[in-house]
Amino acid sequence: MSVTVRVPAKVNLQLGVGPLRDDGYHDLVNVFHAVSLFDEVTVTEGPLAVTVEGASIEGVPTGPENLAARAAVLLAGHLGVEAAASIHIRKEIPVAGGMAGGSADAAAALLGCAALWNPGLPLKTLMELGGQLGSDVPFALLGGTAVGVGRGEVLTPLPTSGEYHWIFALAEGGLSTPAVYAECDRLRAAFEEHAVWPHESPALLAALAEGDAKALGAALTNDLQPAALSLMPSLQRTIAAGRDFGALGALVSGSGPTCAFLAGDAEHAADIAAALRGAGVARAAVAASGPVPGATVL
Numbered sequence: 001m002s003v004t005v006r007v008p009a010k011v012n013l014q015l016g017v018g019p020l021r022d023d024g025y026h027d028l029v030n031v032f033h034a035v036s037l038f039d040e041v042t043v044t045e046g047p048l049a050v051t052v053e054g055a056s057i058e059g060v061p062t063g064p065e066n067l068a069a070r071a072a073v074l075l076a077g078h079l080g081v082e083a084a085a086s087i088h089i090r091k092e093i094p095v096a097g098g099m100a101g102g103s104a105d106a107a108a109a110l111l112g113c114a115a116l117w118n119p120g121l122p123l124k125t126l127m128e129l130g131g132q133l134g135s136d137v138p139f140a141l142l143g144g145t146a147v148g149v150g151r152g153e154v155l156t157p158l159p160t161s162g163e164y165h166w167i168f169a170l171a172e173g174g175l176s177t178p179a180v181y182a183e184c185d186r187l188r189a190a191f192e193e194h195a196v197w198p199h200e201s202p203a204l205l206a207a208l209a210e211g212d213a214k215a216l217g218a219a220l221t222n223d224l225q226p227a228a229l230s231l232m233p234s235l236q237r238t239i240a241a242g243r244d245f246g247a248l249g250a251l252v253s254g255s256g257p258t259c260a261f262l263a264g265d266a267e268h269a270a271d272i273a274a275a276l277r278g279a280g281v282a283r284a285a286v287a288a289s290g291p292v293p294g295a296t297v298l
């Protein structure tokens with residue numbers, strides 16, 4: 001028996017980072033948006049193993065530390081069954097790119113293993129288990145557009161209208177999420193900036209509800225962006241190029257280094273992607289749309 005799950009990447013429309021907590025995490029206001037860049041995860045009954053295929057998969061672990069393998073072990077423990085899951089990942093989501101690719105694979109493994117071992121398991125249970133694996137895993141199960149608070153794992157779906165057209169500029173190499181959060185803390189300390197408690201942006205929520213891409217573009221914010229730019233200064237050129245090519249909004253996706261640009265429609269997105277490729281400011285530029293559903297059994 002085997003099950004294949006398709007799971008989307010995310011971009012953060014707002015990433016408000018609060019003070020560092022005692023547990024090493026930051027309280028967030030995190031507006032997640034699932035986009036049509038997908039990994040496909042196939043789970044087959046058999047000895048626990050992970051294999052990975054894709055154009056740019058350096059650095060993806062294939063041992064028990066792979067988040068998808070950890071998801072299988074966690075779910076098996078919860079259900080009291082053996083973690084007999086041979087997991088194959090077809091990667092399209094950039095690795096260490098700030099688009100929650102590892103979390104997406106963990107979410108897909110949870111859903112795929114549940115389909116094999118206990119098909120009736122509620123999504124809520126999978127989301128609770130997902131939250132133990134990583135802050136972004138529950139959203140990869142939920143999909144759509146949602147606001148996450150706490151570490152980002154306490155989710156409320158947001159009402160949205162219409163479809164949004166994005167371009168993602170993939171960088172050469174990745175950024176480590178803990179390193180970017182640490183750089184954010186370092187910069188705040190160096191500039192004696194006190195982290196304020198983040199709030200949802202009313203302008204962003206109104207733009208999403210109305211389906212107003214121009215207003216959404218103007219309302220995109222990411223508190224991790226200065227830290228990502230500090231660790232990878234070349235991203236400044238990428239962001240500036242996207243703005244020059246007429247993007248309605250431009251920002252670093254999550255902890256980076258992928259940069260996200262909002263376009264007015266699909267044609268505009270294709271034009272901006274081609275212009276970014278031509279300008280040589282990214283390893284690749286791909287167009288995608290959102291919101292899309294979360295992890296889905298094919």
Ligand code: C5P
Nearest residue numbers: 024025026028134135151152177178181
């Ligand atoms: O939850 P996850 O394992 O994806 O988080 C990776 C790292 O990102 C954490 O170890 C922490 O350094 C940082 N992080 C944070 N605050 C959050 C989420 C993640 O500081 N809310």
